[in-house]
Amino acid sequence: MAGHGMGARRLDPDEMKLAPGQKADVRRVVRLFRPYRGRVALVLVLIALGAASGVVSPFLVREIVDVALPGRDLGLLAWCVGGLVLATAIATALNVSQSMVSTRVGQAVMHDLRVAVYGHLQRMGLGFFTRTRTGEVQSRIFSDIGSMQAVVTSVMTQIVSALAGIIMALVAMTAMDWRLTLFSFVATPLAVWMNRRVGNRRRRIVKARQEKSADLAAGIQESLSVSGILLSTTMGRTQALTDRFAADSRELADLEVASETAGRWNMALFTALMSIIPALTYLLGGYLLVGGDTSITIGTLVAFIALQSSLMPQLNGLLRVSNQISASLALFTRVFEYIDAPVTIADKPDATVLDPRSVRGDVRFEQVDFAYPGSEELTLADVSLLAPAGKHTALVGHTGSGKTTTAYLVARLYDPTAGAVTLDGHDLRDVTMEALAACVGLVSQETYLLHATIAENLRFAAPGASDAELVEACRIAQIHDHIASLPEGYDTMVGERGYRFSGGEKQRIALARTILRDPPVLLLDEATSALDVRTERAMSDALETLGRGRTVISIAHRLSTIRSADQIIVMRGGRIIERGGYEELLAAGGDFAELVAQDETWQDEIRQVEI
Structure with missing residues (x-):
């Protein structure tokens, strides 16, 4: 894995442990990235630079609308257009670079997490496995950790990127007109409230989905092994097992649908609200402009709407991603349950090494x-x-x-x-x-x-x-x-x-x-x-x-x-x-x-x- 070649320290399962009864939270997930904090810092710098380059364009647009076009200044127009092209090119390059680095970091974390769980299970002793189905263990290592991959490899950077974009846009919008900025966030409290409701519901559904998925994997492991086929054939249970598998598969499919559709109407309402706000901002800006407010110009209003148009998707995406993380914490909890399981047979710190000879x-x-x-x-x-x-x-x-x-x-x-x-x-x-x-x-x-x-x-x-x-x-x-x-x-x-x-x-x-x-x-x-x-x-x-x-x-x-x-x-x-x-x-x-x-x-x- 790329992460280890640069001197990164492998994750220690003990560092990922929680107190008894404690659930996985964002802080524990963040601890997974500790060995790669240097590259994480690089990703953050690239994201910040990308967000900064993104807010340059509205100011150039304002200059074009308020100065270059009314004054027929072709030189200024050329410089502004060149700045727009350069800002777009820089933002694109920064986005590709941070995506490549963050993907490598995410995959390194996934690798470390799999190895940490596998290594810990190797030390668990015979008693643990006499009480645990093999399919359940495989489900947590592959299915649960695999489902977490999107969160670890891309969602974290999406959150940071969205936050950086929101902060930069907010600063720029405030510099243009603080009244329009306040108006832009009028629907945010409602969105946060709806998002929390949806997140809690999705977390419960995802936990049930993964438990059912683990049951299904365990059933496949048992029934489609050589011993399982011999047993089902000689006992005449082939059709009964198929029927039971079909019922479990249907229940899993229903949970998958519920997981994907949970809160869709709430999010659709918020998206529609976010789409209406720019139009209402034009109305408010026009009212101020017609009313003789000299602090606002046509160029300012156009540039502000451009910033607002980039802000709303970022805000919407941030809420959607935080909702996804809330649901994914159920997966982290299931995986951390294995890491938290006590090792009953382990070497003492001063254990003796015997020479067989x-x-x-x-x-x-x-x-x-x-x-x-x-x-x-x-x-x-x-x-x-x-x-x-x-x-x-x-x-x-x-x-x-x-x-x-x-x-x-x-x-x-x-x-x-x-x-x-x-x-x-x-x-x-x-x-x-x-x-x-x-x-x-x-x-x-x-x-x-x-x-x-x-x-x-x-x-x-x-x-x-x-x-x-x-x-x-x-x-x-x-x-x-x-x-x-x-x-x-x-x-x-x-x-x-x-x-x-x-x-x-x-x-x-x-x-x-x-x-x-x-x-x-x-x-x-x-x-x-x-x-x-x-x-x-x-x-x-x-x-x-x-x-x-x-x-x-x-x-x-x-x-x-x-x-x-x-x-x-x-x-x-x-x-x-x-x-x-x-x-x-x-x-x-x-x-x-x-x-x-x-x-x-x-x-x-x-x-x-x-x-």
Whole structure:
């Protein structure tokens, strides 16, 4: 962006924050332009010069009418005409120059605002996105900020330009005749009152319109994704979804119409009033002239009407633009709501930067309690455990026992409500997020692949990885042979969310992606749940080889895969109820023995199906 090449400072989201409950106002919008105040000052100077050149012409016209023509002074006439041409040329050049500079500044501000919102959302943590629809986020970044573009790039300069023109014209008109000047503004109070009414109404309509637009975008995001199409087709809801979309689209169209037509009759009345005033000014000026007032001449009256004719559109435009800004503040409020959203997981100012190469991998939970945001019920309660460096710790338990939440706390997707989670004695809250991400690798059961090639998906974790390193990681993950058999190999596009591949293939690609990062701590959240028994056994052997020398914390889907775990943690209701080795816990006859029995029954059923 042009703005950054000249030493401009990127917008800091903290500078754009408002107090709780405060709405966006013009002062906050103006703060967006702080990094570009030098160029904003240049725009203001160009606007002022343009306005000044615009008021020169009426004085030249008065000189022509009152002096040059009655006195048949061709020399003076030529000079005045030349002045008119020069004033027009200068005004045009100044207008083009300020338009180019203001457009660059406006686009730079738009760029900074988008980046500020996106960067802030990147820091919001998993909890925010579990409560917010993806379509809503996209709507605010693209639709809301896109709708604000006209305000940021041109409306601000239109206001300043109109104000400068009004001030210059007002000074010139007053210098010609103060009585005619007062008369020119007789309808202004009525116009301001009508404008405020229209502005408040439009702001409410625009807010409702953007909310409906966000709902529509979220619906499109959900229903026209691969998963959405599969769901609507298999559930026979295609026509119902189309009908609902049509109803929402019609409501949005009605709001668009209401937004565009709000206050049109009021503004039309004011425009008609502004058009009548010059004619009435001729009447008043003629009355003064015929009455023998020597302070007014025909040239003065003609020049005054010329100034008045340029003033009325400026005044009308200023009121219209201020109305537009009033409506646009609803958009700014929606965008600033995201910027104002508190970051729940952030680096401390003095956070520690750990070197992954020196991390041993001791992971410890110290009397940890955890409740998800907005919930008073504890998901984990008084959890204390040690996952020793270089050892394999397995977490098992029924669904909802807290296994995945435990893994999320190790990756610091959430912070504990009470207690502490440490890595080599460092509280994770005291470690930078970037360093922690380099130390802890997570392979989740919710596999996500980018709509890109296999190689690009793998290098998302390690941008500098060589082709040989990609192949090695994929060999360990038992996926290389399949990739090599594809016509385009590692250049194969995976499709949206990886839907060109089976669940097991996606899991193995995701595992290879984590292997590339070579983290000292590896979290496996049912990372082999989508694999068939034979492939899972092969990959389990590979994972055992991979896990040597690093800390592995796995959440077991099939208990037969954790026989070699150094310790097994059994969880129920967010608490640890058993811990020990496989044979030790089996012999104890507790919850683990029950889980193993259920797993063996299920495995027998699978083998019968395969036979």
